[in-house]
Amino acid sequence: MSQSVLYSKVKNWYLSNFEIFSKRLNGSKNFFNEIREKAVAKFTELDFPTRKNEEWKYTDITPILKYNFVPSALVSIPKLTLDEINKLLFKDFDFYLATIVNGVFVEELSNLENLPKGVIIGSLNKILKDRPELFDNYANDFLSIDNIFNALNNVYAYDGLVMIVEKNVIIDKPIQVLFINGNNESEVLSSPKNLIIAKENSQLSVIFNYRGFGDKKYFTNSTVNVSIDEGAILDYYKIQEENEDSYHIEKIDVIQSTKSVFNQFNINFGGELVRNDINTKLNGEYIETHFYGLYLVQGKQHVDNHTLIDHAKPNCLSNELYKGILDDNSHGVFNGKIFVRPGAQKTNAYQQNKAVLLSSGAKLDTKPQLEIFADDVKCTHGAAVGHLDESAEFYIRSRGVPEELAKSILIRAFANDVVEMMKIGELKEQINHKIFEHLHRIEFKNN
Amino acid sequence: MNELKENKRPLEEIAEDMKVLEDLTKAEYKWGFVTEIESEVAPKGLNEDIIRLISSKKGEPEWMTEWRLKAYRHWLTMEEPKWPNVSYPPIDFQDISYYSAPKKRSQKKSLDEVDPELLKTFEKLGIPLEEQKALAGVAVDAVFDSVSVATTFQKTLKEKGIIFCSISEAIREYPDLVKKYLGSVVPYTDNFYAALNSAVFSDGSFVYVPKGVRCPMELSTYFRINAKETGQFERTLIIADEGSYVSYLEGCTAPIRDNNQLHAAVVELIALDYAEIKYSTVQNWYPGDKEGKGGIYNFVTKRGACRGKHSKISWTQVETGSAITWKYPSCILQGDYSVGEFYSVAVTNNYQQADTGTKMIHLGKYTKSTVVSKGISAGKSKNSYRGLVKIGKNATGARNFTQCDSMLMGDKCSANTFPYIEVENDTAKVEHEATTSKVGEDQIFYLNQRGISTEDAINMIVNGFCKEVFKELPMEFAVEAQKLLAVSLEGSVG
Numbered sequence: 001m002s003q004s005v006l007y008s009k010v011k012n013w014y015l016s017n018f019e020i021f022s023k024r025l026n027g028s029k030n031f032f033n034e035i036r037e038k039a040v041a042k043f044t045e046l047d048f049p050t051r052k053n054e055e056w057k058y059t060d061i062t063p064i065l066k067y068n069f070v071p072s073a074l075v076s077i078p079k080l081t082l083d084e085i086n087k088l089l090f091k092d093f094d095f096y097l098a099t100i101v102n103g104v105f106v107e108e109l110s111n112l113e114n115l116p117k118g119v120i121i122g123s124l125n126k127i128l129k130d131r132p133e134l135f136d137n138y139a140n141d142f143l144s145i146d147n148i149f150n151a152l153n154n155v156y157a158y159d160g161l162v163m164i165v166e167k168n169v170i171i172d173k174p175i176q177v178l179f180i181n182g183n184n185e186s187e188v189l190s191s192p193k194n195l196i197i198a199k200e201n202s203q204l205s206v207i208f209n210y211r212g213f214g215d216k217k218y219f220t221n222s223t224v225n226v227s228i229d230e231g232a233i234l235d236y237y238k239i240q241e242e243n244e245d246s247y248h249i250e251k252i253d254v255i256q257s258t259k260s261v262f263n264q265f266n267i268n269f270g271g272e273l274v275r276n277d278i279n280t281k282l283n284g285e286y287i288e289t290h291f292y293g294l295y296l297v298q299g300k301q302h303v304d305n306h307t308l309i310d311h312a313k314p315n316c317l318s319n320e321l322y323k324g325i326l327d328d329n330s331h332g333v334f335n336g337k338i339f340v341r342p343g344a345q346k347t348n349a350y351q352q353n354k355a356v357l358l359s360s361g362a363k364l365d366t367k368p369q370l371e372i373f374a375d376d377v378k379c380t381h382g383a384a385v386g387h388l389d390e391s392a393e394f395y396i397r398s399r400g401v402p403e404e405l406a407k408s409i410l411i412r413a414f415a416n417d418v419v420e421m422m423k424i425g426e427l428k429e430q431i432n433h434k435i436f437e438h439l440h441r442i443e444f445k446n447n
Numbered sequence: 448m449n450e451l452k453e454n455k456r457p458l459e460e461i462a463e464d465m466k467v468l469e470d471l472t473k474a475e476y477k478w479g480f481v482t483e484i485e486s487e488v489a490p491k492g493l494n495e496d497i498i499r500l501i502s503s504k505k506g507e508p509e510w511m512t513e514w515r516l517k518a519y520r521h522w523l524t525m526e527e528p529k530w531p532n533v534s535y536p537p538i539d540f541q542d543i544s545y546y547s548a549p550k551k552r553s554q555k556k557s558l559d560e561v562d563p564e565l566l567k568t569f570e571k572l573g574i575p576l577e578e579q580k581a582l583a584g585v586a587v588d589a590v591f592d593s594v595s596v597a598t599t600f601q602k603t604l605k606e607k608g609i610i611f612c613s614i615s616e617a618i619r620e621y622p623d624l625v626k627k628y629l630g631s632v633v634p635y636t637d638n639f640y641a642a643l644n645s646a647v648f649s650d651g652s653f654v655y656v657p658k659g660v661r662c663p664m665e666l667s668t669y670f671r672i673n674a675k676e677t678g679q680f681e682r683t684l685i686i687a688d689e690g691s692y693v694s695y696l697e698g699c700t701a702p703i704r705d706n707n708q709l710h711a712a713v714v715e716l717i718a719l720d721y722a723e724i725k726y727s728t729v730q731n732w733y734p735g736d737k738e739g740k741g742g743i744y745n746f747v748t749k750r751g752a753c754r755g756k757h758s759k760i761s762w763t764q765v766e767t768g769s770a771i772t773w774k775y776p777s778c779i780l781q782g783d784y785s786v787g788e789f790y791s792v793a794v795t796n797n798y799q800q801a802d803t804g805t806k807m808i809h810l811g812k813y814t815k816s817t818v819v820s821k822g823i824s825a826g827k828s829k830n831s832y833r834g835l836v837k838i839g840k841n842a843t844g845a846r847n848f849t850q851c852d853s854m855l856m857g858d859k860c861s862a863n864t865f866p867y868i869e870v871e872n873d874t875a876k877v878e879h880e881a882t883t884s885k886v887g888e889d890q891i892f893y894l895n896q897r898g899i900s901t902e903d904a905i906n907m908i909v910n911g912f913c914k915e916v917f918k919e920l921p922m923e924f925a926v927e928a929q930k931l932l933a934v935s936l937e938g939s940v941g
Contacts, residue, residue: 054530058869342858357873360840366868368879375855375885383879385838385870 003062007048010065015044018155021073025158032128032158039145039154046148055147058333058365059304063273064247069189069219071156072102078183078213085109085178088211090239093426095176095207096121102181103192103222104159109178118166121175124193125159134164138197141255142225149249149275153223157193160222164195165202165232174205174235174424179222182243184214194224198232198260205235207427212243212270222250228260230284235263235423241434242270244299251277258284265422267431268295268303269438279308285315293322293353294418296438297330304333311344314374318348323418324355325411326362327439337369338381344374351381356388356414358407408439489546495519498646501546505615508622518635518645525639531802532831532863533771535744538709545647545680603663609693610655611666614682617653624655628686632715632752632779640711641748644680648713651682656691656722665921667696681712687722689755694725696924710769712747720755720782727920728776729928731768731935739798739827742770749776753785753811761788762805763919765928767935770799775833777806780814780842787816790916792928794935795828795860804834804851804865809842809875818849821913824860825936831863838875845875853883854912856936906933 018040025033048065049056078101085099098121099109105123112121120127120134127134135142145151161177181190198204210220220242228234242248248271256262268274280289295303309318324332338349355364368381388410396406415435422428489497498519502512527538604611610621618625635645656662687693697714710732716724726749735742745768751760762776778787789805807816816836824830832851839845853862864881886908894904910917910929917925 345858355870357870357875360873362873364868364870368864368866368881370853370864370881370883371861372853372855372863372883373858373861375858375860377855377883377885379881379883381864381879381881383866383868383877385868385875385877387873387876 003050006062006065007050010068011043011048013068014071014152014155015040017071017074021071021156024073032125035143035145035154036157038143039151042145043148043151043155046151048148055306055335058331059273059275059302061273064219067187067217067219070186072104072183072188072190073156073158075183075186075188077101077104077106078180080109080180080213082109085180088178088180088209090176090207090209090427090430092430093424094173096171096173097176097178098122098161099178099180100159100161100192101213102183102188102190103157105161116169116171118169119171120162120164122162123159124162124195127162135195138195138227141227142195144253147251147277149221150223150251153191153193153221153251156189156191157223160193160195162195163204163206164197165199165204167200167202169199170203171205174207176207176209179208179210179220180213181210181220182213182218182246183216185216187217187219189219189221192220192222194222196224196226196234196236198226198228198234200229201231202229203233205237205423207237207239207424210238210240210242210248210270212241212246217245217247218243219247220249224250224252226252226254228254228256228262230257231259232257233261237265237267237422237424237427238276239265239267239431240270240274244270244301245272246270247272248274250275252279254278254280256280256282256284256287256289259286260284261288263290263421263423264292265418266291266293266305267418268297268305269434271303272301274301274303275306276304277306277308279310281310281312282316282318283312285313287313287316289316289318290421291318291320291322292418292421293320293334294324294415295332296325296415296435297332298327298438298440300329302331302333304335306335306337308337308339309349311338311340311347311349314343314345314347316344316347318350320351320353321418321421322353323415324353324364325358325415325439326355326364327358329359329361329363331363332365334364334366335369336367336381337371338379340372340374340377340379342373345376347374347377347379349377349379352383354384354414356386356411358388358411408436411439412436489544491544492541493519493543493545493647497545501647501649504546505618507615507618510622510626511618514630514635515646518642519647521636522639522642522646525642527639531773531833532829532865533773533800533802535771535800538744540643543709546649600664607660607663608657609660609662610653612653614648614651614653614684617684621653621655624686625653625684628715628717629684630715632717632750633713633748638748640746641713644682644711644713644748648680648682651684651712653683654685654693654695656687656693658688659690660688661691662693665694665696679710681710683712683714685715685724685726686717687719687724687758689719690721692723694921695727696921697726697728698730708742708744710743710745710747712749714747714749714776716751716760718751718753718755718758718760718785721757722755723759723761724751725761726751726763726776727924728762728764728766729924729931730764730766730772731931733770734768734797734799735770737797739770742799743768744771745769745773746771747774749774750779751777751787752779753782753787753814755785756782756811757784758782759786759788761790761919763790763916764792764803765916765920765931766791766793766801766803767931769801772799772801772803775804775806777808778816779808779810780816780845781810782814783811784813785811786814788919789816789818789820790919791820792823792913792916792932793821793830793832794823794932795825795830796935797826797828799826800829802831802833804832806835806837807847808835808837808839809845809847810839812842813844813846814842815845816847818847818851819915820849820851821916822851822853822862823856823909823912823936824853824862825856827859829861829863831865832881833865835867835869836877836879837869838872838877840871842872843874845872847875847877849877849879851881852912853881854909855883855885905936909936
């Protein structure tokens with residue numbers, strides 16, 4: 001089957017499913033439906049990208065389109081117990097828990113008791129129905145749809161997580177959001193849509209924890225819209241550990257206001273084909289943005305990270321550090337764009353991306369990009385690709401450490417620049433364990 | 448009948464021609480060649496007959512004509528590329544005359560007749576008086592005979608067995624070499640402009656350096672007898688046989704005004720075992736006026752192949768002219784242990800646009816490449832670095848270092864970098880660094896304090912910024928390039 005035939009066939013598949021889906025919506029009218037109408041039009045209009053598309057130059061999405069994924073709204077949601085999900089959580093520290101299974105918020109598996117006053121966390125669908133006025137000032141920011149996967153998410157999204165933190169509220173504990181995707185019955189498409197609104201001078205820390213369920217192939221196509229208002233601080237950890245044969249596409253769109261701080265961690269272990277788009281618009285002065293990324297892939301995994309930092313106003317700082325570890329026949333892609341708009345003087349923007357290739361089959365494509373339209377700026381970017389330092393390895397081995405362990409220690413040290421920046425000590429520790437675990441190099445003992 | 452407007456033949460003769468033409472209305476214009484006393488110009492437009500005409504006018508053998516035709520047929524199937532970060536009005540390829548034999552320039556009697564602006568620039572560049580005359584098209588004194596200088600050069604080269612001639616001559620005299628190498632680095636299928644060039648190229652240089660010979664002098668188009676005019680579609684082919692060395696200079700620092708707006712040249716370099724080619728370019732074509740009107744479109748395909756082991760190709764370029772510069776001198780590192788280098792300074796001012804960089808394709812084992820690119824944008828210009836470093840699956844131990852720095856002067860210009868890095872071998876080491884900055888106020892203050900005017904201070908700082916590239920240029924070129932930079936940036940600060 002030629003590519004274009006396949007592409008249009010898949011498009012028809014999703015559109016025909018939408019007819020079934022829309023009948024089940026019972027004609028409820030809210031802001032969700034408005035987006036959905038636009039999304040259907042956009043999805044019909046756009047084509048799935050080929051590698052001729054500059055944004056998808058190094059990622060071929062054909063594998064995803066070979067399956068007819070059934071939108072999760074049309075199949076039943078797997079029943080999970082608290083014990084089952086407990087195994088999937090990051091532990092040993094206090095947190096609030098929200099669980100989203102195949103894009104649907106599950107109250108029974110969440111623990112959101114004793115939230116501080118002025119914090120709303122819960123099902124997007126429910127909150128939209130009960131209190132639509134909460135979104136009035138944000139609707140425009142959350143309505144933009146700019147690529148076909150983004151559109152597809154908005155076509156089928158009917159729930160997800162919403163987090164609203166009122167002015168001056170500081171949440172005492174991090175919020176762990178567990179996304180469980182997949183199903184034992186059918187090949188499922190999960191489309192969570194998530195919104196985070198951090199109002200003036202609020203502070204919160206969220207951990208988005210993506211895990212797989214069942215043994216069928218599945219496709220997670222998620223979007224997150226974030227608004228960080230004046231003076232607010234958001235720590236955002238994304239830890240993606242989906243099944244190794246699953247597909248994961250997520251777009252995170254952030255708008256930051258004056259004096260806000262955004263710390264984003266993007267850690268990827270799982271997925272056969274993964275694409276992350278993380279965009280932030282620095283729409284005010286004196287903003288700080290930090291992007292940290294780490295991906296550890298093997299087998300035939302393919303991870304594509306696209307980041308965009310849009311300096312729209314003067315006096316802001318952005319800092320980006322991405323590290324990749326590629327084993328076997330895996331393929332890594334990094335595309336980091338820094339955009340300094342006319343008038344965004346006194347911008348400081350730094351970007352670095354480094355990768356190690358551990359095997360002769362591994363492949364890396366990277367494209368750091370600077371587009372600068374202001375003169376009084378300091379921007380740098382660096383990229384390095386290489387292999388493990390032989391002399392360092394020799395040094396460790398000369399102290400009686402076996403080869404594979406020596407390598408693992410070096411890899412762990414390489415990843416440490418990113419892990420070290422995390423602010424939750426226990427999380428750091430568990431990520432470090434996961435690095436060893438995913439390396440498959442030494443037998444992993446959980447102590 | 449625009450193409451006939453300069454014709455000086457009697458009217459009735461033209462009328463007769465018109466009649467013949469009318470008979471052939473539906474057919475393509477076959478004899479669209481007007482012979483005049485002063486010049487030969489092919490009619491505007493491009494078709495197979497025009498290509499046959501160009502080929503026959505140059506007395507080319509059948510295989511060459513066929514090659515051109517193949518390129519043309521391929522070109523027809525291609526689309527004009529739109530991806531570069533430049534914008535310009537669409538080009539009408541049927542509105543260009545593809546062949547024009549060198550015509551005699553109207554000679555001026557003395558320098559007094561030359562545009563004083565041009566003379567001022569010459570002075571700033573420190574070009575000797577006699578050269579100034581030659582460049583401005585003034586009749587040259589009998590004392591300064593460039594032809595005789597060139598002839599002495601030719602003699603020395605001949606003794607060493609080095610072939611240095613026009614590509615047309617090479618096609619006639621050395622068909623085996625041309626057949627073997629022409630299009631082997633840049634095939635006519637490569638890109639839109641390379642295909643166009645392959646179909647219609649007018650002239651260019653051919654260099655062959657035999658085994659083990661070190662070319663004793665810098666070869667420069669300036670001293671080649673047959674090429675007094677810069678061609679619109681130049682084709683250059685340089686072959687360095689085993690163990691040889693050659694340094695080639697292209698262009699000159701003097702501003703060159705040319706009526707052809709579109710320039711699409713192709714340069715191919717081939718280095719065999721242990722050979723080394725050094726290719727230096729200084730490009731200062733007319734960039735258009737301060738409002739961005741006019742100016743040359745410079746769309747060039749330059750590529751070198753390090754075929755042999757331990758071979759080396761080094762590109763150095765100083766790009767200050769042209770309204771639009773769009774070129775990526777590249778190296779294909781096929782031979783084991785081969786080396787590719789790229790040093791570039793690109794300056795844009797006013798409304799100039801430059802999208803330039805390099806491609807380093809590592810195929811052989813232990814290949815090395817270095818890329819140093821310095822972009823300076825001023826005025827309302829757009830300056831982009833676009834580069835590719837590709838490490839192939841078998842390029843064990845390949846090594847690359849890339850540094851691209853940009854400097855911005857003023858808040859209306861832009862500086863962009865688009866580096867692509869593709870690594871398929873785990874033993875490779877690739878490093879890329881890029882910075883963007885402006886001339887520091889503290890630096891200027893420091894120099895002002897020592898009695899150096901702001902303008903000189905900026906020149907000094909900019910020259911320091913570009914030093915790593917200038918040191919790669921042949922000495923005389925380097926001195927001129929520094930001055931050229933100052934002239935190009937004139938009036939951009941203040």
